[in-house]
Amino acid sequence: MNAAAPASVLLAASDRPVVLVPACNRQLGDHPFHICGQKYIDAVRLAGALPLVMPAATPDELADLLALADGLLLTGSPSNVHPRHFDEGVLNPELPLDPRRDEMTLPLIRAARERGLPFLAICRGFQEVNVALGGALHQAVQDLPGHLDHREDKDAPVDVQYGLAHPLQVEAGGLLATLLGAGEIQVNSLHGQGVKRLAPGLRVEARAPDGLIEAFSVPPPEGEAAEAGRFQLGVQWHPEWKARENPISMTLLRAFGDACRSFRERTRATVPERPRP
């Protein structure tokens, strides 16, 4: 392969679907960085796809980046979606935010829905999808009467933080039930925010014992038919954590990878070579 070939041709050379992984923005000392957790990159590989970490893209870059994608993995993050995106003020200013990530992912999610681009949204990513499509979040689930504290014990060993924390009831008839069967599963839990108002049209896929929605799927925009193999799923827990050891995680990742491969085959019959400047 000619190393000077344009990206579109190089991408065509790979049969692995390309999955975009939006980075978080972090100040390390005097310098800003774009960062992504290794376990998310490993999860994309376990799905049989090629991870492509994307920096905080500017609006004019989004279309070009989306054109490279056969899938999207929206990761978790200690930062919260800024409450201004669901018309609220910040309740706890001590909690981290990442406005540059919000500014990239919210329009990215809306465009991905329009394209039918497969995505798996995890924790913060799950919350971003709900907000991007018109929903709202509780900023502190643990303060709600009758709700569990869904946060991890940050003083505990990491295996305990990401260990199984509570059951979920998988609702019959949805994507998750198709993959896992309806009924109870056990998941980990590392979040202080949660779904307050589900975005219009999203389908509830699973709930925690306190009623909190912890998984949803995203149907096509109103009036459009769902393409075969549509996979736009958000989960509040962390299936990427030691995924190889968790059959539920591997089922989700394999299904996500299959959907990305199908999307690639459907949309990249021919890879147009973009004119180079």
Ligand SMILES: N[C@@H](CCC(=O)NCCCC(=O)O)C(=O)O
């Ligand atoms: N900040 C949000 C989302 C929490 C979240 O994504 N936690 C995981 C962070 C570390 C990791 O990526 O595993 C909330 O508190 O609800």
